[in-house]
Amino acid sequence: MSTSTSTAETSFASAPRPALAAERENTALIVVDVQNGVFAESWHAGEVIATISDLVQRARDTETVVIWVRHSSGELPPDSPQWQIVDALTPQDGEAIVEKTHGSTFEDTDFEEVLAAKDIGHLVVTGAQSDACIRSTIHGGFARGYDVTLVSDAHTTEDLSDWGAPTPDKVVSHTNLYWGFESGPGRSARVQESAEVDFVAPRSDS
Known part of the structure; x- marks a missing residue:
């Protein structure tokens, strides 16, 4: 083995590594895609927005990190009215807004860097849509070693039953049902x- 390769390997091995998700101490409330164009057709939109608003205030009152997620697409072009976060929910100065273009908040974003910088290992997930960006984000977080709590009455979706999907109430109920059975070593889903x-991380029994 060449000297240069050995030196590189030694340097890599001795470099400090960021704490893995399972080793981090803090919790964050994740608010996914609470945008005008998303909630315009969402099931029980007003009730879900009010529930998220209450959670945001409780998180701030307990100094829990709040992270906002905002989607851009052909239907949600940046800076358009439909792209804007709903008026009832307003990020405060200092609260991160993660911009995404894929379903999962983890894909091609700075989300993991934001979480690592704030020592976040537990995600409390809310927002829309239950069968799209919520599903992708909770699975993406769990697969990366995060504890993931889904708030059962703080996520929603639109009615796509004309295209063969279940009605929104069934989508929300089924998402809540199956996520409660998710499991894996070293992290918890609930x-x-x-x-x-209460923004306290669950304890894994695995």
């Missing part, structure tokens, strides 16, 4: 109603 959320 479902909580908003009233139960």
